[in-house]
Amino acid sequence: MKIEFDKIPLKVIPNFNGGEKEFETRMYIDDMNKIFKGKLKPGCSIGLHTHNTSSEIIYVLSGKGKVVNLDVTERVGPGDCHYCKKGESHTFINDGDEDVEFFAVVCNQ
Numbered sequence: 001m002k003i004e005f006d007k008i009p010l011k012v013i014p015n016f017n018g019g020e021k022e023f024e025t026r027m028y029i030d031d032m033n034k035i036f037k038g039k040l041k042p043g044c045s046i047g048l049h050t051h052n053t054s055s056e057i058i059y060v061l062s063g064k065g066k067v068v069n070l071d072v073t074e075r076v077g078p079g080d081c082h083y084c085k086k087g088e089s090h091t092f093i094n095d096g097d098e099d100v101e102f103f104a105v106v107c108n109q
Helices: none
Strands: 011-014 022-029 033-040 045-050 054-062 065-069 072-076 081-084 089-093 100-108
Touching: 065 081, 081 089
Parallel strands: none
Antiparallel strands: 011 022, 022 033, 033 100, 045 089, 054 081, 054 100, 065 072, 065 089
């Protein structure tokens, strides 16, 4: 199945999971997964949250930022992949001066 993100309506979500500013996304959702392409502008973040029933994989397409997972901060940029296991908490922060664009999959298990 082909997912055409450009044909999915853009959602702009303020303070997503308690984060800063607005998270922009085009998201495909079914009963098994959330598959999305997202953007964090400079100064934006996805707040700290726990994946109690799912895991998440984030692949950075462009820009640079940081993720915090299990109290460990890691720098991420184009080509980097972040994995948050089921039961863990994480946050994603654009602390740079350019947009961070990424692809993510939340797997409901």
